[in-house]
Amino acid sequence: MLSEMQSKLPPSERKITEYILENPHETISLTASELGKRSSTSGAAVIRLCKSLDLKGFQELKLRIAGDLQKKGEQGFRDIEPNESPLSIIEKMTNNSTKTLQESAELLSLDELNKAIKAIREARNIHFFGVGASSIIAQDAQQKFLRIDKTATAFADIHMVATLVANAQKGDVVVGISFSGKTLEVAKILMLAKKKGITTISLTKYGSSLVTELADIKLYTSATREPTFRSGATSSRMAQLHVIDILFMCVASQQYEETVKHLDETRESIDFLRENVNL
Template identity: 70%
Template sequence: MANTTGGLVMLKEMLSSLPPSEKKIATYIISHPDETLSLTANELGKRSATSGAAVIRLCKSLNLKGFPELKLRLAGDLQKTTVEGIHDIKPNESATSIINKMTNNSILTLRETIELLSKEQLEKAVDVLINAERIHFIGVGASSIIAQDAQQKFLRINKTAYAFADIHMATTLVATAKANDVVVGISFSGETPEIAKVLEIANEKQAHTISLTKYGQSIVSDQAEIKLYTSATKEPTFRSAATLSRMAQLHVIDILFMCVASARYDETVKHIDETRKAVHYLKTGKK
């Protein structure tokens, strides 16, 4: 089942990269979302001085199945409770104000991420992760922290997982990947050349490839067999370690982990118990 929100987010984030005719349509929809719901593709084409065919092309550019899905998402957007946009902090701001701003920012980011996360692509990712012999999580900079978090989670359920902070070490391992390995490239911008190249190497080895980027076309997602997107919400100017993008990426990793864990529930519980007991022994000396 398709997501029922996220149409406006998709249009706004893709606006600058769309061809001229599709950009006209997107601009019109953003300005007249209510009116768009009652229009056919041909009518929308006329209102935006383009054509019905251009409307269909726009839907394809948004990775949607057609104009009805776009209208469904727009209708859902219009029914949502309004949430304030992203707010940056100011000099000498009170703790209460910062708490409220950061909480609002996080809620908005997570909501937008769920709107952009394709259930079909998610299910494909879960399937290859379940059957993977080895999983390679690759990230540079702040995204390497997400890769390490993913490694820790999947190791606990007895999956062979790697997350090297050194991109050269990661590349060396991926160079020996097999067809049933999975390489997950993590890059918020989607424009990290090292991640794109590692995924390219993985494709040459016929391994499964998954990208985790912000919404939209990028050099990283172009190299991925399975594409997962997070909110494209822009970070506040004053930020620390890519705060919002990090939260969105962690959220998707948590969803992937829980889906894999649920599909192998009994086995997962067994491994979680075993790892918990081992850590408890380290702390207390008691088995």
Template identity: 60%
Template structure:
């Protein structure tokens, strides 16, 4: 299914990086997105006091195929009405309300992440991992969960993987990486010092570097060879422990894993069957011992 949403998120996140003429168009669209759905490229250029050529450049800056894709995405945003009010929890609110708020925020984040993933960058990441000798995942804090989860998944399909959450350990591992290795740095902010240093070291060693950050340019994404992004949706104050962003990172790792598994389907099934049988055998042995 083709992506048909995420236009307003793209405009919001990229706005400050656009040249003045494109920024002017972005501001015009964000002020009243519904009106541009029926406009032509020339009409939008005229109404925003720029030009049709500037609209075309804006679409290229957003990495879209053209104005029609931008309109399609914005129309999808309008139809879905994804704009949420304050989703932070309140003192002594009913658990039913908390369930609704947390669930809505998580769903929105996952949907936006799927819409913002760049197919070409994802293809590059899949190709790099398929051909990698070793894969090294690195993340600290909440991002360490995605790193550990990814390592577990890729080990199951016989891809040599490590996961480190400590700068010294990560540096020790990456110091021995080479051109056949892939190093994945995970940081929602895109500015985590430890992750940036690990990717810098990986680049020095000639490894293929992949970053997973929130959408938009950041110190970490700028130094990585392949850039993957999650939704930039901000966490509410009481959920600053990175609940939705963590889910988004896990989603991208799942998509990456499934894409690699699909690329080498037959051998993947063999490895998954072997790991499942090994775990089941150990569980059965443990159960029998407990019954004795």
């Protein structure tokens, strides 16, 4: 979080971030006032930094730092090498995916997640939208929510999405998916939705961005940078799918009996299609 946000913070908060990244062990034993003095800022600036990171206070920041220090033996994200063995690639890809999922889980705000769950549960229609690799995530989300009787769309064509939003009403939800948070098409769709008073949800990497600024509800994935050899946005795709799965399971859990009923009906329909029937 600190590494991702560092360049976007005001000068005083940037100084504190630099001190924390260089002296994490010392930081967890300091008060906000002491950290302010050590970083040539102030205790008030430390509290502002916590707010910029969407943390409840300095104590939560210290707990997160302490938690990260416990992981110091973990391997970071690793790229593949020329002519690398399949066994080595299996190990690297598994490590990268596992690390991404863990970081994404830690970055999910329960408050924002609960808002998203409520919005999805109450939605008349849900419109998922992403560009490129993120459009695959939108299609996955549509498939999941259709199975539990939620009216959901996931068009890859921006003109079709704009048409849907133009005819949407209050009570609908638009979910914009963009790992970078900078995808102009996604931002414009959210802008159209906001003009109509429609609830908007963003799914991006952690940090402030064009897309998150336009969303009423903000869901984040790990901000860890992809290895240079991305192969179809591997880590970011896994993180986005993970958050969609969490959102789906939360909605399903809160309407458990109804969900089971719809899933059973869906399964029966698919089984019927697979049967050899004389038409």
